Amino acid sequence: DLRGQIGPITLSSYLFNASGPRCTTEQELIKLGRSRSAAVMTKSCTLAPRAGNAEPRYRALPLGAIQSMGLPNLGYQAYLEMLPRLKQVGKPVVISISGLSLADNTTMVSAFMASSADLLEINFSCPNIEGKPQLGYDLTQTRQALDTLCTLGDKPIGLKLPPYFDMAHFDAMADLLQQYPIAFVTCVNSVGNTLVIDPETETAMIRPKGGFGGLCGDYIKPIGLANVRAFRQRLPQRIDVIGVGGIKTGTDAFEYLLAGASAVQIATCYEEEGTSCFDRIERELGQLLQRKGYASIAQAKGQLKTL
Ligand code: DHB
Structure with a gap:
């Protein structure tokens, strides 16, 4: 049983796409719907x-x-x-919302609460908008x-969180979040405002913000796991934790499972x-789970051993 879970919704597998790449146009989203991604x-x-x-x-980099x-x-x-056309593919649709103000988020959350969306993921962690x-x-x-x-409707909502790097910050944010009826948190967004330099050309890798940007991929897996x-x-337990950051193999996904995703x-x-x-990592x-004698996701979830 390789099924994942987000709040009240059981997923057909443990893996789906993160908000970000290849999920902007209807064509891309329909393609996700027809793939092995467990959600759109x-x-x-x-x-x-x-x-x-x-x-x-x-910019793609050696490790992300x-x-x-x-x-x-x-x-x-x-x-x-x-949305009605996305829903026709027959799997959960998750809408990511990233308003530039609380008023914008209120308008959008209200609108999607009255739609056929299955879940809302509200993005509290975009690092790339100046100001x-x-x-x-x-x-x-x-x-x-x-x-x-949290007062705008009954659909399950989750938060996309930035990575934290201090135990006091984990404590403070978790203490705050558990006071609200949220169904899940997604950890982590890209590590914001990093700088990668090409020493040959003596330039930054990307143009916006003088080169500062979100770091992604293998570089951030230990940060995602920790979060x-x-x-x-x-x-x-009523709040699920969804993992993201540097997952490109079944082993990476298993590590997030041990961490509690x-x-x-x-x-x-x-x-x-x-x-x-999605097919490859699921397989x-x-x-890996079979080789290790785990019969389900639930059996291995959170079973990390400490030394
Ligand atoms: C963008 C990047 C993010 O990390 C995010 O959470 C939202 C948006 C972006 O630059 O488009």
Whole structure:
């Protein structure tokens, strides 16, 4: 039994796409619907359509990628309008929402609460919009946002969190989150505002923000694992933890399972490989669990041993 779980929703597998790569247009989302991805997750939407930041804004690196896309998306009304067609593929649709203000998030969450979306993932951690700090690094703003957003409807909502790097920050955020009726947290977004330099050309790898951008892929797997583990240890069982960050093999997915993830999302590997990553990683995870004598996801979940 390789099924994943997000709140009240059982997934057909443990793996689906992360918000970010190849999930902006209806064509991309329908393709995800026909793949082995256990759900269809949309690119984070804003109130108005956005072209995103100047190019180059994504660079593949030896062990991952750096990106500062700047929220290119079709605007939330386009996703509302295509939802009935996305639902026809017969799997859960998760809408990622990334308003540039609490008022924008309120408008969009209200609209999707009245739609056929299955789950909402509210993005508190986009690092790439100049002048807009990551909400998840500000406890007061996070509380204010949740006070409003948790009253807008009954659909399960989750939060996409930035990575934290201090035990006091895990404690403070987990203590805050458990006061709200959220169904899941997704850990982690890219590690924000990193800088990768090409020493030959003496330039930054990407154009936006003078080269500062979100670090993705293998580089951030230990950070993702730590965040999943830390939140799983601190949050009540009613809140699922979804893992993301550097998953490109069945072994990577298994490590997130040991850390306590109820399901995992694939971003950089999906960008680089396309939809075949979902079948491949699912198969690899199945073989690994069988070899280790685990009969289900539930049996191995959170079973990390400490020394
Ligand atoms: C973008 C990047 C993120 O890490 C995120 O959470 C949302 C949007 C972007 O640059 O498009």
